[in-house]
Amino acid sequence: MTRTKQYKIKMTAVAISLLLGVTSLAGAAEVKVGVVQVLTGPNSKFGGQTYKGIQLAAEQINAAGGIKGVGTVKLITEDTGGNKEQAVDAFRRLIAQEHVAVIIGPTLSSEALAAGPIACQRDIPMVTVNATAKGIPDVCSFVFRTSLAERQLLPLSVARAAAKYKIKRAAIFYANDDPNMVESYAIYKDAAAKQGIEIVDVESFATKDTDFSAQLTKVKSMNIDAIFTGAYPDTGASILTQAAKLGLPKNIVFIGGNGFNSPNLISLAGPSAEGVIVSSPWYVGKADADNVSFVKRYRAKYQQDPDTYAAQGYQGMMLVAAALAGSPNQTSAAIRDTLAGIRVTGLFGAFSFAANRDPAGVGNAVTLQVKGGTFQPM
Amino acid sequence: MFAQQLVNGVVLGAIYSLFSLGFTIIFGVLHVINLMYGVFFALGAYVSLWAAQSLGLGLIASIALSAVVTGVAAIGLDALIVTPLRRRKERYLASLLATMGMSLFLYALLTRFFGAEPMRYPSGFSSETVLSFGSVSISVLQITIVGIVLVVVAALFWFLKKTRWGVAVRGVGDHETAALLVGLSPFRTTALVSFIGGSLAAVAGTLIGLNFNAVQPFMGETMMLQGFAVVVIGGLGSMPGALAAGMLLGIIEILTTAYISSAYRDAVTFALLLATLWVLPQGLLPTSTARRV
Numbered sequence: 001m002t003r004t005k006q007y008k009i010k011m012t013a014v015a016i017s018l019l020l021g022v023t024s025l026a027g028a029a030e031v032k033v034g035v036v037q038v039l040t041g042p043n044s045k046f047g048g049q050t051y052k053g054i055q056l057a058a059e060q061i062n063a064a065g066g067i068k069g070v071g072t073v074k075l076i077t078e079d080t081g082g083n084k085e086q087a088v089d090a091f092r093r094l095i096a097q098e099h100v101a102v103i104i105g106p107t108l109s110s111e112a113l114a115a116g117p118i119a120c121q122r123d124i125p126m127v128t129v130n131a132t133a134k135g136i137p138d139v140c141s142f143v144f145r146t147s148l149a150e151r152q153l154l155p156l157s158v159a160r161a162a163a164k165y166k167i168k169r170a171a172i173f174y175a176n177d178d179p180n181m182v183e184s185y186a187i188y189k190d191a192a193a194k195q196g197i198e199i200v201d202v203e204s205f206a207t208k209d210t211d212f213s214a215q216l217t218k219v220k221s222m223n224i225d226a227i228f229t230g231a232y233p234d235t236g237a238s239i240l241t242q243a244a245k246l247g248l249p250k251n252i253v254f255i256g257g258n259g260f261n262s263p264n265l266i267s268l269a270g271p272s273a274e275g276v277i278v279s280s281p282w283y284v285g286k287a288d289a290d291n292v293s294f295v296k297r298y299r300a301k302y303q304q305d306p307d308t309y310a311a312q313g314y315q316g317m318m319l320v321a322a323a324l325a326g327s328p329n330q331t332s333a334a335i336r337d338t339l340a341g342i343r344v345t346g347l348f349g350a351f352s353f354a355a356n357r358d359p360a361g362v363g364n365a366v367t368l369q370v371k372g373g374t375f376q377p378m
Numbered sequence: 379m380f381a382q383q384l385v386n387g388v389v390l391g392a393i394y395s396l397f398s399l400g401f402t403i404i405f406g407v408l409h410v411i412n413l414m415y416g417v418f419f420a421l422g423a424y425v426s427l428w429a430a431q432s433l434g435l436g437l438i439a440s441i442a443l444s445a446v447v448t449g450v451a452a453i454g455l456d457a458l459i460v461t462p463l464r465r466r467k468e469r470y471l472a473s474l475l476a477t478m479g480m481s482l483f484l485y486a487l488l489t490r491f492f493g494a495e496p497m498r499y500p501s502g503f504s505s506e507t508v509l510s511f512g513s514v515s516i517s518v519l520q521i522t523i524v525g526i527v528l529v530v531v532a533a534l535f536w537f538l539k540k541t542r543w544g545v546a547v548r549g550v551g552d553h554e555t556a557a558l559l560v561g562l563s564p565f566r567t568t569a570l571v572s573f574i575g576g577s578l579a580a581v582a583g584t585l586i587g588l589n590f591n592a593v594q595p596f597m598g599e600t601m602m603l604q605g606f607a608v609v610v611i612g613g614l615g616s617m618p619g620a621l622a623a624g625m626l627l628g629i630i631e632i633l634t635t636a637y638i639s640s641a642y643r644d645a646v647t648f649a650l651l652l653a654t655l656w657v658l659p660q661g662l663l664p665t666s667t668a669r670r671v
Contacts, residue, residue: 040486040489041489041494042494042594042596044489044494045494045495048494176641203635203640204639204640204641205640205643206643206644208599208600209600209643210586210590210592210600211386211390211393211590213383213386213389213390213632214383214386214387214631214632214633214635214636214640215635215636215640217379217382217383217386217636218379218383218635218636220379221379234496234592234594237496237592238590238592241590241591245508245515245517246382246515247508247510247515264495264496267495267498268496268498268591268592270498270501
């Protein structure tokens with residue numbers, strides 16, 4: 001055989017196998033959903049729980065045959081370690097190499113603000129289920145947020161607590177190194193002004209601080225009715241236990257934001273967490289059928305109770321699946337438009353997006369208080 | 379209120395000193411920046427937590443077990459990472475990078491085994507009694523911490539000045555080659571210093587973890603910056619220096635928070651550090667050693 005003929009035969013063989021390969025790929029009928037969450041490092045408790053919720057939802061969808069007309073859900077997960085540069089890289093990888101249809105994530109507001117522009121450049125819808133800082137959906141029309149922001153939940157907590165406990169004087173304790181907490185300070189100030197509550201003292205600290213004896217001793221003698229707190233569970237639990245140790249008056253009511261909304265707060269602070277008030281879009285004891293079945297399935301798979309982050313992950317995946325199913329075709333623009341107009345009822349009650357792609361309302365948000373070691377409706 | 383704030387400051391100061399004692403002895407004697415110290419701190423807390431939960435041991439027994447286990451782990455890890463680098467010319471930089479890398483790996487390992495969630499000691503593990511003297515409250519645990527810091531500083535001071543092993547440690551710290559020439563084994567002395575550093579970290583980790591009742595893999599990291607500042611302000615390798623600097627820092631931080639603003643807390647620490655480097659670069663209570671000219 002001449003060399004040209006050999007070459008031609010080889011090339012034909014290559015072409016045929018490529019064709020077969022491509023057609024076999026097309027026949028797989030799956031949709032890739034990117035997941036970008038914090039799975040390692042100090043913030044992994046938030047992202048890890050969210051990821052568990054997303055996984056549970058994806059499994060449930062695939063067990064029922066996948067998304068109608070689209071295929072099975074394949075989750076492609078990237079860990080950011082809480083680092084916004086890694087979040088940006090994760091987005092780039094998922095979009096350019098994995099060709100995902102949608103990205104669920106990131107976890108933290110700082111990551112969302114850094115990586116959002118990447119989704120915008122490549123026209124891939126991004127749904128964050130945790131980030132709560134101001135202005136995230138404003139990055140561009142492809143960025144959506146399902147988590148209720150502090151600015152929707154905190155005023156609720158303050159108003160309900162003020163009504164129940166007749167709060168007149170309060171102090172604000174907030175972590176000044178986290179944009180969420182700095183924002184909650186401003187929101188507390190506003191909400192207090194609206195309720196006619198006098199803010200007698202403002203104390204700040206770093207998220208990683210462990211000693212609050214100075215700040216707590218200072219407010220002990222100021223005759224306050226409440227302390228409005230902007231901190232994450234670790235820091236919050238330290239504040240609560242030290243307040244109890246220092247003998248702060250027991251009638252002081254602690255109000256927390258999204259950061260306090262975690263069973264970790266109770267397990268760390270123990271009896272000092274009694275009476276803490278937090279508003280939440282969801283809590284584990286919600287009695288509707290959707291939630292009961294979600295909690296049961298979560299417990300069976302993970303041997304622990306879900307928290308709000310897990311519920312938000314689950315809800316987020318369900319929302320994305322509904323958008324993919326309802327979209328007239330699988331182009332990014334169509335998926336984005338379907339997502340923007342979506343109306344579903346799920347773990348958080350009736351859900352839809354407002355014009356600015358934040359949740360349209362507070363849904364079934366409930367104000368909870370720690371009683372007997374668990375969060376109960378106040 | 380001032381009295382209570384002063385008490386708060388002394389307790390915080392004792393905590394900073396306790397954390398820094400092991401750090402300063404490693405830094406001052408072995409002349410390496412061992413960033414794995416933060417890991418030993420957390421490891422010590424986890425071992426005593428495990429001892430309390432699984433073996434049901436009391437406070438003293440758990441601390442003792444944790445000190446020994448962490449000390450041995452420190453010997454192993456130091457021999458693996460630090461000792462080979464001490465012979466190199468760039469010992470400070472190389473040890474900084476290598477121990478930083480190893481500490482990241484170890485943190486991931488700790489997170490893998492224990493999870494990132496903070497854990498609590500079982501209730502009743504340490505006395506929960508809070509004593510009140512008028513308007514000042516202090517818990518028995520906090521008094522214990524202050525007491526232990528003073529005892530440890532005195533013990534280490536005596537060890538380094540009065541015992542043969544202590545003198546050997548100082549000798550190796552001063553000039554390794556000369557120590558070799560007079561027949562001191564640098565390997566054994568290094569191992570001894572590693573053990574002491576590791577056990578001190580473990581004691582600190584247990585007590586501090588107990589005081590704030592949260593044991594999580596990164597608990598050492600939050601203390602590292604303050605610990606570093608204390609070590610430099612007090613003078614490298616100086617026990618009384620670490621004590622003085624720790625107390626000073628703790629008191630100043632608390633009083634700043636109480637009377638100026640809590641926003642300036644960290645700023646104060648680093649302003650003090652800068653001031654020391656500017657005015658007294660050898661630290662507050664430097665170890666008096668002959669310096670090569």
